[in-house]
Amino acid sequence: xxxxxxxxxxxxxxxxxxxxxxxxxxxxxxxxxxxxxxxxxxxxxxxxxxxxxxxxxxxxxxxxxxxxxxxxxxxxxxxxxxxxxxxxxxxxxxxxxxxxxxxxxxxxxxxxxxxxxxxxxxxxxxxxxxxxxxxxxxxxxxxxxxxxxxxxxxxxxxxxxxxxxxxxxxxxxxxxxxxxxxxxxxxxxxxxxxxxxxxxxxxxxxxxxxxxxxxxxxxxxxxxxxxxxxxxxxxxxxxxxxxxxxxxxxxxxxxxxxxxxxxxxxxxxxxxxxxxxxxxxxxxxxxxxxxxxxxxxxxxxxxxxxxxxxxxxxxxxxxxxxxxxxxxxxxxxxxxxxxxxxxxxxxxxxxxxxxxxxxxxxxxxxxxxxxxxxxxxxxxxxxxxxxxxxxxxxxxxxxxx
Ligand SMILES: [Zn+2]
Numbered sequence: 583x584x585x586x587x588x589x590x591x592x593x594x595x596x597x598x599x600x601x602x603x604x605x606x607x608x609x610x611x612x613x614x615x616x617x618x619x620x621x622x623x624x625x626x627x628x629x630x631x632x633x634x635x636x637x638x639x640x641x642x643x644x645x646x647x648x649x650x651x652x653x654x655x656x657x658x659x660x661x662x663x664x665x666x667x668x669x670x671x672x673x674x675x676x677x678x679x680x681x682x683x684x685x686x687x688x689x690x691x692x693x694x695x696x697x698x699x700x701x702x703x704x705x706x707x708x709x710x711x712x713x714x715x716x717x718x719x720x721x722x723x724x725x726x727x728x729x730x731x732x733x734x735x736x737x738x739x740x741x742x743x744x745x746x747x748x749x750x751x752x753x754x755x756x757x758x759x760x761x762x763x764x765x766x767x768x769x770x771x772x773x774x775x776x777x778x779x780x781x782x783x784x785x786x787x788x789x790x791x792x793x794x795x796x797x798x799x800x801x802x803x804x805x806x807x808x809x810x811x812x813x814x815x816x817x818x819x820x821x822x823x824x825x826x827x828x829x830x831x832x833x834x835x836x837x838x839x840x841x842x843x844x845x846x847x848x849x850x851x852x853x854x855x856x857x858x859x860x861x862x863x864x865x866x867x868x869x870x871x872x873x874x875x876x877x878x879x880x881x882x883x884x885x886x887x888x889x890x891x892x893x894x895x896x897x898x899x900x901x902x903x904x905x906x907x908x909x910x911x912x913x914x915x916x917x918x919x920x921x922x923x924x925x926x927x928x929x930x931x932x933x934x935x936x937x938x939x940x941x942x943x944x945x946x947x948x949x950x951x952x953x954x955x956x957x958x959x960x961x962x963x964x965x966x967x968x969x970x971x972x973x974x975x976x977x978x979x980x981x982x983x
Contacts (some may be wrong), residue, residue: 587978598623600854600977602631606641607660607975614658632658638665662687665728666720668713669966671776672734673801674698674750677709678963681716683827684728686786686967688960690720699752702745702761710765713721724891729970730771732758733779735804743773749839750804772969777806777824778815780920780957785813786968788957793915797908798955799826800921801930802876803902805847809912826852826908831900849900851923852876855893862889880926898930902937909950910942920955927954 587593606612607618618628634657635641644659662685669686671678675698680691694712696705713730717723735771736748743759745751755758781798784790789798794813800806807818807826816823828840835844836857847853855874863869866889871882874893882890905917919927919936936951943950954959 583760597977598627599634599839600975601632602628603635603660604975606635606658609660611659613656617658623922644779657769660685666717666722666726667728667970668716668730669963669970670709670730671779671962671966672705672733672751673731674735676703679709679716680960680963680967681720681722682964682967684971686964686971688784688963688967690716691960691963692716702751702753702756702758706758706761706765709762713766724766724768727769729974730762730766730769731966731969731971732771732773733776733785733966734758734773735776735971736827737822738773738775740772740774740817743771745773746820769806770970770973774821774969775806775808775824776800776962777808778817778821779969780955780961781808781810781815781965782919782972783957783961783965783969784920784955785810785815787964788955788961789916789918789953795912795914796891796916796918797912797914797917798920799905799908799943801851801919801924802922803852805851805901805904806921807908810914816817826904829904829907831903846900846904850897852879854897854900855879858896859889859893862892865889876923876926880929883929884926894926894929895933898933899937901930902934905934905938905940905952909938913920913943914950916951916953918955918963920954924954 604616614628614632618625620651621628640661641658642661643656645657665684667682669680669682676693676695677695677738678691681689683689692712694708698706704783717727734745734748735750738744739746743757745753745756747754757793759773762771764947777798777800780800784798789796790810790813794975796810798808798810798865805827807824809824828838828842828845830844831846831849832844837843838845838847838848852875859871859874869887869889871887879890879893883894908917938952941950
């Protein structure tokens with residue numbers, strides 16, 4: 583079990599050291615006097631810490647600030663190349679894997695296919711092989727590797743690194759961190775849900791720069807949610823918070839793969855096209871729509887196919903009601919929409935906006951913005967790397983008992 587370390591000089595030293603390192607990491611370039619101001623540490627303590635971090639290769643002194651006349655201050659720089667991370671996103675029939683620096687910038691990436699419902703041991707063996715290949719290809723060695731971040735769909739116990747259930751992968755109780763750790767014994771491994779990884783990328787490079795409280799909704803094959811409160815992801819008891827897709831939209835509605843009925847995911851994602859599309863098909867004899875996946879429904883809706891248009895319209899409405907519930911529950915600054923569905927957002931966002939913007943707060947003239955994520959597709963892998971990096975740079979406050 584993890585226990586909080588006892589208060590001691592060593593603990594205070596560690597906390598100060600990480601405080602300084604994280605200030606430098608956040609600013610990338612910063613003067614000593616600015617670090618002193620932000621950390622509230624005396625110059626002698628700061629000098630000691632900076633010398634120590636420099637010796638370890640985590641930071642270095644570079645050029646000079648070009649500012650304000652007078653004596654020019656030397657700047658301290660975070661050394662983003664002192665190590666690397668591996669970031670992995672496990673999808674239905676492939677995994678994406680990237681090598682990054684310590685700023686979560688992608689150096690190289692690959693997409694590795696596997697068969698649907700492949701056994702976890704098989705996927706882990708492939709993963710290990712690809713990690714070695716990526717390191718070799720980029721002239722890195724194992725000792726450069728500081729951490730591995732793995733993102734997966736489904737319910738994840740992030741403390742234990744276990745994928746408790748992913749219906750998409752057909753996996754139950756897969757101790758993925760432990761399985762990979764048997765092959766790669768000397769590198770820490772962290773596991774989380776896909777959408778929480780994306781939220782880490784938003785916090786670092788996207789909406790989190792302006793907003794402390796936002797919710798991230800991914801729309802596409804399923805419906806994901808990550809809740810950010812005070813710049814921190816809300817994880818819930820075991821890391822399962824955000825199962826927004828499995829809140830009830832229709833009493834006694836479509837059966838869901840989770841075992842409940844009428845879940846929002848059955849109405850506000852690709853599942854709706856499959857559910858409702860089959861029901862409506864006989865009413866639209868002239869439709870050329872055959873496969874009810876997101877891409878095909880969107881493309882047909884763009885061409886004016888009436889069945890596809892109706893499905894898209896209604897899906898947007900359900901999404902709007904779901905988002906209204908989120909706004910009323912969390913009172914966020916913003917709702918950020920991401921996921922593979924946003925490629926076709928012009929087809930459903932108008933309805934989603936119209937409905938969600940009519941909420942409890944709007945009645946009092948308080949607006950909640952609904953925006954699309956500005957991040958690129960690689961945000962998932964950036965997030966996986968940040969999952970590892972953020973852990974590595976956390977002060978070691980806990981001990982194993
Ligand atoms: Zn469900």
